[in-house]
Amino acid sequence: MSIIYNPVQSTLTMHTKNSSYQMKIDEHKVLVHTYYGSRIADDDMSYLYMTFDRANAGQFEEVFPDRTISLDTMAQEYTGCGVGDYRISSLLVQNGDGSYGADFRYVKHEIVEGKYAIPGMPHSHDEEKEAQTLIVTIQDKVTKLMVELYYGVFEKQDVITRCAKIINGSNEKITLLKASSMALDFPYGDFDLIHFHGKHALERQMERCHLSHAIETIGSRRNTSSHQHNPFILLANPETNEDFGDCYGFMLVYSGGFKAEVEKDQFDSTRVVMGIQDEAFAWELNSQAAFYTPEVLLSYSNQGLAKLSHNYHDMIRRHITRGKFKNARRPILINNWEATYFDFTDEKIVEIAKEAASLGVEMLVLDDGWFGIRNDDTSGLGDWFVNTDKIRCGLPSLVKQVNDLGLKFGIWIEPEMINEDSDLYRQHPDWALTMPGRVPNRSRHQLVLDMSRDEIVDCIYERISAILRDNPIEYVKWDMNRSICDLWSCSLPYHRQGELAHRYVLGVYKLMDRLTSEFPDVLFEGCSGGGGRFDAGILYYSPQIWCSDDTDPIQRLHIQYGTSFGYPVSSMGAHVSASPNHQTGRTTLLNTRGVVAMSGTFGYELDPSKLSEDEKEQIRIQIETFKLFYDLIQNGKYYRLSNILSKSYEAWQFVSQDKSEALLNVVVTNTQPNPTLMNIKLKGLEKDAIYEVVYKTMPDVKRTFDIMNSPAMKERYMTKKEQMTGSALMHGGYTLPWVVGDYPAIQIHFKKI
Numbered sequence: 001m002s003i004i005y006n007p008v009q010s011t012l013t014m015h016t017k018n019s020s021y022q023m024k025i026d027e028h029k030v031l032v033h034t035y036y037g038s039r040i041a042d043d044d045m046s047y048l049y050m051t052f053d054r055a056n057a058g059q060f061e062e063v064f065p066d067r068t069i070s071l072d073t074m075a076q077e078y079t080g081c082g083v084g085d086y087r088i089s090s091l092l093v094q095n096g097d098g099s100y101g102a103d104f105r106y107v108k109h110e111i112v113e114g115k116y117a118i119p120g121m122p123h124s125h126d127e128e129k130e131a132q133t134l135i136v137t138i139q140d141k142v143t144k145l146m147v148e149l150y151y152g153v154f155e156k157q158d159v160i161t162r163c164a165k166i167i168n169g170s171n172e173k174i175t176l177l178k179a180s181s182m183a184l185d186f187p188y189g190d191f192d193l194i195h196f197h198g199k200h201a202l203e204r205q206m207e208r209c210h211l212s213h214a215i216e217t218i219g220s221r222r223n224t225s226s227h228q229h230n231p232f233i234l235l236a237n238p239e240t241n242e243d244f245g246d247c248y249g250f251m252l253v254y255s256g257g258f259k260a261e262v263e264k265d266q267f268d269s270t271r272v273v274m275g276i277q278d279e280a281f282a283w284e285l286n287s288q289a290a291f292y293t294p295e296v297l298l299s300y301s302n303q304g305l306a307k308l309s310h311n312y313h314d315m316i317r318r319h320i321t322r323g324k325f326k327n328a329r330r331p332i333l334i335n336n337w338e339a340t341y342f343d344f345t346d347e348k349i350v351e352i353a354k355e356a357a358s359l360g361v362e363m364l365v366l367d368d369g370w371f372g373i374r375n376d377d378t379s380g381l382g383d384w385f386v387n388t389d390k391i392r393c394g395l396p397s398l399v400k401q402v403n404d405l406g407l408k409f410g411i412w413i414e415p416e417m418i419n420e421d422s423d424l425y426r427q428h429p430d431w432a433l434t435m436p437g438r439v440p441n442r443s444r445h446q447l448v449l450d451m452s453r454d455e456i457v458d459c460i461y462e463r464i465s466a467i468l469r470d471n472p473i474e475y476v477k478w479d480m481n482r483s484i485c486d487l488w489s490c491s492l493p494y495h496r497q498g499e500l501a502h503r504y505v506l507g508v509y510k511l512m513d514r515l516t517s518e519f520p521d522v523l524f525e526g527c528s529g530g531g532g533r534f535d536a537g538i539l540y541y542s543p544q545i546w547c548s549d550d551t552d553p554i555q556r557l558h559i560q561y562g563t564s565f566g567y568p569v570s571s572m573g574a575h576v577s578a579s580p581n582h583q584t585g586r587t588t589l590l591n592t593r594g595v596v597a598m599s600g601t602f603g604y605e606l607d608p609s610k611l612s613e614d615e616k617e618q619i620r621i622q623i624e625t626f627k628l629f630y631d632l633i634q635n636g637k638y639y640r641l642s643n644i645l646s647k648s649y650e651a652w653q654f655v656s657q658d659k660s661e662a663l664l665n666v667v668v669t670n671t672q673p674n675p676t677l678m679n680i681k682l683k684g685l686e687k688d689a690i691y692e693v694v695y696k697t698m699p700d701v702k703r704t705f706d707i708m709n710s711p712a713m714k715e716r717y718m719t720k721k722e723q724m725t726g727s728a729l730m731h732g733g734y735t736l737p738w739v740v741g742d743y744p745a746i747q748i749h750f751k752k753i
């Protein structure tokens with residue numbers, strides 16, 4: 001049993017393998033939070049809390065005049081509003097009488113087998129029937145506003161999920177102005193906040209700052225989870241590092257605007273509130289109507305950040321992604337975007353496919369520009385019909401020619417968008433989000449379809465599904481290339497316009513659900529100008545997301561490093577592109593580009609006809625290497641071995657779940673003459689086992705390698721089948737030879753003998 005109700009203590013305790021989470025129904029029926037941390041027995045953890053007369057903290061009805069008890073100082077599971085807790089709140093409601101008040105008390109709870117679902121929204125699932133659900137109902141006694149707090153317990157993953165169903169139990173209309181998914185109070189503790197900020201082409205840069213008494217807010221007002229902030233934050237004790245210490249993760253399973261707030265209050269207690277962005281949010285609830293918030297995945301680790309990341313990787317791989325490609329090996333693809341941009345013909349695509357097939361690539365993806373009249377980004381979005389000026393042979397014939405070469409065929413779409421220069425816009429100018437009387441903001445020349453309207457979702461569904469039905473297409477890249485503003489819908493009355501941002505996201509999920517259900521054999525990859533919508537909501541529909549439009553491997557090190565805190569390698573779209581790189585102009589070795597892209601879904605994004613024979617041969621070997629290590633990389637445990645900010649190299653490692661093999665990856669980001677030796681301590685191995693080096697990358701600049709390294713080092717690295725114990729590799733480490741060149745990369749494969 002993962003969830004235990006103790007009627008004597010009035011506690012509800014949830015246990016995962018290594019953590020426990022507890023709440024208590026106090027004597028006044030306030031649902032107080034008592035504990036989240038390392039696994040405990042069934043203790044009543046409320047003994048931890050003392051009450052005092054805090055002069056400025058007021059009393060609620062049941063406790064007055066006892067000045068020692070106040071909502072303003074209590075740790076709560078989910079807060080009301082306007083009734084004397086002055087910290088950030090989980091919810092803001094305007095009641096039928098115009099007041100902004102809610103004060104919740106416990107009503108009942110229920111423990112059920114299996115995992116709850118959230119209608120119309122992505123959520124963690126439990127195909128293996130391992131989870132349990134706790135539903136705790138709290139209610140405001142005056143307005144009868146009710147909140148059902150849902151908790152899902154995934155014991156093996158050390159994950160507890162949360163969401164809230166808010167029900168208007170009154171006879172009047174009410175308006176929700178803030179409806180967060182969760183609140184969590186930490187009465188004690190000193191924390192750092194870790195979050196992931198970024199921009200287009202440089203997403204998810206890790207930032208760690210010590211919490212002060214200023215309220216920290218991480219979020220997006222772009223109505224998409226965004227390049228700028230990721231809906232994933234961590235709290236860690238200041239001494240916590242990769243391997244030691246306490247840390248907590250909060251990941252929102254949502255793809256629209258979001259808000260995560262962290263407040264360290266007057267008594268140094270810390271409150272975390274996370275959910276839908278509340279700016280311009282107003283959701284009207286008729287009597288008895290309900291609103292579901294998105295889900296948050298909570299996880300705790302007392303073994304540092306690596307373990308917390310493993311919890312999330314496992315959770316996403318097993319309980320967020322679904323369908324055929326959850327476990328099946330995904331094809332190694334070539335995408336024509338950086339090879340041709342908009343400038344291609346069917347012949348050019350077939351030429352790319354032919355070359356790619358000879359290298360061992362398994363799928364060709366036709367990117368932007370194949371539809372409507374689209375020769376640049378000013379026109380065509382919405383017209384999901386093949387452009388016969390470019391694809392003169394027609395789509396079925398092109399797909400067949402590619403298939404005949406032994407390659408699968410994939411295609412790019414951007415279903416949520418519309419160009420003013422498109423037939424769809426000429427037919428339905430009112431389908432684009434526009435505020436009355438205003439010229440809408442254009443971004444990349446495009447406007448946003450009002451996905452809250454069923455007829456628009458239906459039309460786009462018909463157009464896209466026709467393409468997928470008429471052609472044996474096996475992959476879809478679902479792009480979304482702008483932030484969303486001009487929120488106004490002609491289908492909603494004025495007092496419901498505040499629902500539009502969330503209704504848009506629900507419409508997108510509806511379309512994703514219909515297409516992924518009707519085409520279960522198609523692999524979907526999410527994308528949003530690269531990684532602008534990289535979140536667990538999208539991963540519910542598509543198991544991988546294009547990580548960034550920046551394909552420079554050295555920049556990718558930072559992007560993939562930040563992404564790895566919450567998301568598994570199997571979710572990160574990564575390709576080898578041309579050198580010099582198109583985004584940064586940087587020259588890198590092909591081997592380095594391969595090593596970095598292999599720590600993702602792996603593919604190519606270049607024109608293979610421009611490669612030398614030597615490069616083609618390298619690519620053939622790269623593809624074989626990736627296939628060889630596929631399981632280890634995609635399903636193994638991922639360890640960050642270097643701190644991106646302080647070293648001249650970046651190293652990371654995969655270890656198979658049974659610890660029988662490991663793959664060490666190193667990229668030297670700052671090659672030096674007369675360098676400091678690179679000694680890297682491996683992680684996660686079996687300490688007494690003997691590991692043999694069965695594969696290692698040979699140096700790219702062989703002449704320098706030969707001159708610089710001692711004969712002993714050369715012999716060891718180039719010829720010896722080295723053998724070491726797990727403990728030697730973990731405590732003594734592995735010392736790398738001196739390598740030079742344009743960001744050289746090394747891969748070393750260790751196998752237990």
Ligand code: GLA
Pocket residue numbers: 337367368412479481527528529530546548549
């Ligand atoms: C976005 C994507 C790119 C490419 C272009 C096409 O920027 O991230 O990979 O598909 O759109 O317009």
